[in-house]
Amino acid sequence: MRKNRSTTRRVTAAAVAVTAALLLAACGNDGDSSHEGGHGSSSSSPSPSASAAADAHNAQDVSFAQGMIPHHRQALEMAKLATGRASSDQVKDLAARIEKAQDPEIKTMSGWLTSWGEEVPAGSMPGMDHSGGHSGMPGMMSDKDMAGLEKASGKDFDSMFLTMMIEHHEGAVDMAGTEKKSGRYDPATAMADDIITAQTAEITEMNKLLGKN
Template identity: 70%
Template structure:
């Protein structure tokens, strides 16, 4: 009798173990699992997410990036001239800060345009261009300098350069703020509208600083 009960108990335990194994196998065969049994996002869902991110922009966002890149590039060229032409330490410091702020923004906007499949516009007066290149390609944009303006700045030095640089950069900044305001009002892409807000705030503060350096209130 005792042997019979022992055999019966062992058979029951074996049956339980088999059932548990089958249940675990079924759970491991989840439709969202990969070949190793780990759950993850399917290629289709990842692709859909990427497409949604890429599509979350409008024509204004593209126009903002394509316009602000050459606008920033000209500001950087003007700022670089200050290194060996300006006489004021304050002007040199301001120019250095402009470079530090705007160069990364150019890289960021270029990345947006590439991800959207759009052309990355550049200024003919960018840092890589040779002397004498056309500075007027984008002179119709707010605050952009033309060939004559840039030629005068390149020839100036000392106190004359300081005054000319500050006067021109104030107008340049006003143009950037105008472009940024349009983006804030009409843009759809979150990072672009956020950048435009930062541009407006930072450059408005720099305009105040430059007016003080010019002796204006």
């Protein structure tokens, strides 16, 4: 009787041990399987997703670059006129700073458009008339405005330049605000933020030079 009980206990213990081993093996396999799956997805997904995030842009980013390039070009044309026509050293200094800031931004935005496979606005665009293709762009001067600035000199030029450039800057700030709100490409929204900060400060400076502040 004792012998039978002892045998039964050994058989039961063995069965429990086998069952436990099988359960452990199953858990181990499941763990390996889920770990491999998780590792596989985590190692392969960050790279494309990070790349996509870095390169992501939308229609607003394209519109911002394609609009701001000719907008900046006109500001440069106005600024270059100040060299030989302005009477105020402060106006000449402001014009030089505008050139220094906006020329590199044109190059940067042109690079973005090229990398996106989008059209870069063509060459120089003197005096974009409001009846032309950029009529919806805020702050752009007409051909008549630009012709008048070219004919002015001395204090008349200073006053005309500052008045026109304030309007021009206000248009750029408006365009940059739209980009900050709706753009997706981080470098473009960062540039928009820089434009708002720099040109808002210059608007204040120009108003002071005109005696408005």
